[in-house]
Amino acid sequence: MLDQHSPMTGEPKARIDLTGVPETMLWPLWNRAAEARRQTNRLIDDPLSAGLVDRLEYDFRRSFGRPSVYHAVRARVCDDLIRDHLKRKQSEAVVVALGEGLETQLWRIGDKSVKWISVDVPEAVAVRQRLLPSSDSQTLVACSALDEDWMDAVPEGTAPLITAAGLLMYFEETDVRSLFSRIANRFPGAELFFDTIPPFFAKKTLKGFKVTKHYTAPRMPWGIRMADIPEFVRSIPGWEVVSVRSFGEPFPNRTPIYNWLTHMPGLRKWLPATLTVLRANQRETG
Numbered sequence: 507m508l509d510q511h512s513p514m515t516g517e518p519k520a521r522i523d524l525t526g527v528p529e530t531m532l533w534p535l536w537n538r539a540a541e542a543r544r545q546t547n548r549l550i551d552d553p554l555s556a557g558l559v560d561r562l563e564y565d566f567r568r569s570f571g572r573p574s575v576y577h578a579v580r581a582r583v584c585d586d587l588i589r590d591h592l593k594r595k596q597s598e599a600v601v602v603a604l605g606e607g608l609e610t611q612l613w614r615i616g617d618k619s620v621k622w623i624s625v626d627v628p629e630a631v632a633v634r635q636r637l638l639p640s641s642d643s644q645t646l647v648a649c650s651a652l653d654e655d656w657m658d659a660v661p662e663g664t665a666p667l668i669t670a671a672g673l674l675m676y677f678e679e680t681d682v683r684s685l686f687s688r689i690a691n692r693f694p695g696a697e698l699f700f701d702t703i704p705p706f707f708a709k710k711t712l713k714g715f716k717v718t719k720h721y722t723a724p725r726m727p728w729g730i731r732m733a734d735i736p737e738f739v740r741s742i743p744g745w746e747v748v749s750v751r752s753f754g755e756p757f758p759n760r761t762p763i764y765n766w767l768t769h770m771p772g773l774r775k776w777l778p779a780t781l782t783v784l785r786a787n788q789r790e791t792g
């Protein structure tokens with residue numbers, strides 16, 4: 507039976523009623539919290555995630571099982587990109603986090619000057635607003651990433667860094683294509699970070715992928731082979747590839763088996779889930 511009080515504060519835990527894709531925000535939260543509690547070789551410092559997991563009336567272990575490192579790898583790679591963006595853009599830095607859920611990246615980055623636009627579906631934004639601290643840097647936009655409302659929140663003439671961590675796999679490929687096209691048209695010079703799953707795994711989710719006995723992941727229709735990403739990107743005007751890496755590559759000492767498998771010539775084409783960065787071309791002037 508789940509303890510109804512936080513082990514840290516003794517206060518009653520907060521109820522959370524999420525289902526379907528919005529419930530998936532709890533999965534990376536669980537894994538980041540576990541990473542934040544590691545004594546050595548931590549990829550991220552994230553006391554806010556750890557505290558939140560303690561405060562919620564939700565049986566994370568029952569749903570998601572033993573924590574894994576992959577969401578922390580994604581979070582850290584994205585943190586590093588954001589830090590680099592902030593250094594380059596200084597006071598003009600704008601980050602748009604699509605499908606942000608309960609990601610606590612804004613507080614890990616800790617830069618008060620950044621303009622941070624957090625986008626998620628209305629029920630998810632309501633949870634974020636209720637459970638995370640407010641911040642003057644943050645604008646919450648309750649809409650689908652596939653709507654254009656969030657684009658209107660980006661200051662005119664800026665080239666934002668747009669992140670879509672754990673999001674695009676829940677879309678159909680046609681939606682991913684049209685999202686990329688609209689971003690390229692609207693924000694020349696923008697950068698886009700996202701992760702992908704391979705097609706064999708996408709197919710598995712369509713049949714009902716059981717993460718544990720008690721939790722079945724929602725459908726993730728969009729899968730793409732690592733080897734096919736450059737061609738996919740070329741087929742959408744306005745984008746160039748900056749980098750495509752397997753999840754095993756950024757921190758191989760933490761993901762040795764996955765890293766080894768994804769470097770096997772026969773497996774590299776189709777096995778890896780990726781961390782990908784694109785840049786929207788600047789428009790020709792004159």
Ligand SMILES: C[S@@+](CC[C@H](N)C(=O)[O-])C[C@H]1O[C@@H](n2cnc3c(N)ncnc32)[C@H](O)[C@@H]1O
Nearest residue numbers: 528530531534605606607609626630650651672
């Ligand atoms: C796996 S979670 C990832 C959350 C967060 N990015 C992280 O890494 O912790 C997926 C998130 O995408 C959001 N989402 C699903 N469909 C969406 C849509 N059409 N537009 C915006 N967000 C969406 C969900 O509500 C959820 O917060």
